[in-house]
Amino acid sequence: MSNQTDAPAAPAADLSEGTRPVTNDPATQQAARDRRSRSATRLKLIRSAPAVFARQGIDGASVSDLCAAAGFTRGAFYSNFESKRELAILAFEDLATQLVDTLGTELDHWLGSGLDVEDVVTRIIEGVTDQVANVNQQALRVELSLAAFRFPEVRQQMAPIRARVYHAIEQALVRVAQTQRLEFLVSPGDVARMLLTSYSGQLADHMAMGGSGHGAQQVIPTMWLAFTRPA
The missing domain is CATH 1.10.357.10 (Tetracycline Repressor, domain 2)
Incomplete structure (x- = not known):
């Protein structure tokens, strides 16, 4: 029983030690921040769009106006939506x-x-x-x-x-x-x-x-x- 209990302990410790550098890695943390930022940008564009579409229509609304309503430049639209x-x-x-x-x-x-x-x-x-x-x-x-x-x-x-x-x-x-x-x-x-x-x-x-x-x-x-x- 003791051998069976001890056997998985070492891999668990190795797994724990192995995951810490990944969690604390600056590149990984920056990637996570970028994902959160992109999600926030995308949601803000989505939430501000109805008012613009209500005034100008889908065809009439410009990408610039849609982005300006959310406080962004045109690049924010093209990095999040196809149309x-x-x-x-x-x-x-x-x-x-x-x-x-x-x-x-x-x-x-x-x-x-x-x-x-x-x-x-x-x-x-x-x-x-x-x-x-x-x-x-x-x-x-x-x-x-x-x-x-x-x-x-x-x-x-x-x-x-x-x-x-x-x-x-x-x-x-x-x-x-x-x-x-x-x-x-x-x-x-x-x-x-x-x-x-x-x-x-x-x-x-x-x-x-x-x-x-x-x-x-x-x-x-x-x-x-x-x-x-x-x-």
Whole structure:
């Protein structure tokens, strides 16, 4: 037994000693810092892009403007993205991730905060509470919807992102219905899709008339009441 125990001890010590120089190696540390810096640069470009695309469109936005909005020069774009369309899709995917994360962390708080159920559902569908961010998100969605209509490759890239958003909203609405002892008159997936597309349409209509989108969410409570009833 003692021989079997001692045998692996030496390799473990050698492994430990062997890894220390790698961890402390200046070149390795610099490479790690470079990776973190590049990731931070990439994320900043992604997060600032929706506002630029909202104002200028995907085709109209220049690489210089996209980089300036994030505080970088043109080189930052070309070292991270192959095209403006790629950046737009990644920006929409990031917005989708933020929505899913918000629902995961905030839904129980909303349900327990004393808000009316219609207000909770409105928050779910709006996705973000910042109206400016909401308008930017909608403008980007419209731009990418047109691109998906025109280009099959964009359609293919957008499909899983859209499916993820619809699924997250559906699960959140099911949770609301369960806590409020409500049942759906149609499938929860259909309710999620109708609520989101109706709100999106109202928001786009407001924006087309030069509005800020304020008031577009009024359609949400009415539709929620129309498609649910006490269990």
